[in-house]
Amino acid sequence: MPTPREPDTHGDLQAPPGALSQGAMPAPRASAAAAPAARSTARRRVAATLVVAAIGTAALWGLREPSVPAGPQPRFGRGTLVFVQDGRRVRLAVEIADTPEARAQGLMYRRHLDEDAGMLFVFDEDARWGFWMKNTFIPLSIGFLDRSWRLLEILDMAVAADPERGPWPIYEPARPYRYAVEVNQGYFLRRGITPGARAELVVHN
Numbered sequence: 001m002p003t004p005r006e007p008d009t010h011g012d013l014q015a016p017p018g019a020l021s022q023g024a025m026p027a028p029r030a031s032a033a034a035a036p037a038a039r040s041t042a043r044r045r046v047a048a049t050l051v052v053a054a055i056g057t058a059a060l061w062g063l064r065e066p067s068v069p070a071g072p073q074p075r076f077g078r079g080t081l082v083f084v085q086d087g088r089r090v091r092l093a094v095e096i097a098d099t100p101e102a103r104a105q106g107l108m109y110r111r112h113l114d115e116d117a118g119m120l121f122v123f124d125e126d127a128r129w130g131f132w133m134k135n136t137f138i139p140l141s142i143g144f145l146d147r148s149w150r151l152l153e154i155l156d157m158a159v160a161a162d163p164e165r166g167p168w169p170i171y172e173p174a175r176p177y178r179y180a181v182e183v184n185q186g187y188f189l190r191r192g193i194t195p196g197a198r199a200e201l202v203v204h205n
Helices: 034-062 099-105 187-191
Strands: 075-086 089-096 117-127 140-145 151-157 177-184 198-204
Touching: 075 117, 089 099, 089 177, 140 198, 151 177, 177 187
Parallel strands: 089 117
Antiparallel strands: 075 089, 075 198, 117 177, 140 151, 140 177
16 A cells, blocks of 8 residues: 555565474373263363463464454445557456545455456556555555556565564655556566556446
């Protein structure tokens, strides 16, 4: 998503070295008559220990669900962005972020993005808004387009080590642009799309 200077924001979390390993203590011996009950109690204790260990390890590793903000969520338009280059036409299904609220949300909090899907950011004027990866859990590539829908530059954006707390590098193109499109990292390379390609947008009502 864009940085707070204007609009947007947009992996795997890394486990710290030396993560703890925990196990259950053996249960004490019981008489033959009490053996079934003792075994049942021991199994419950082992299960409880494993649950606590799993929760503790997850907390240590930072494996927590992102906090999606409460309240109304921004609405995104829908469309198809068609890249044209060397006689080829490559279609991309896009959600359209054309309001400050939608641009600020972008692809934050999402865990999956289809291969031929992306997020198109539409700005009101040419500028060099920077993008960051705050609360973004999908490695992305971003393409910047000028007002005539010509692809100017492509940047790869990595998931931050801590997407919720940062720090988050700023990804900023060398030239002003009017539109930006985020896709799965490597999409442009896999589709053979390079700077100089032209794009056409078909908006779906």
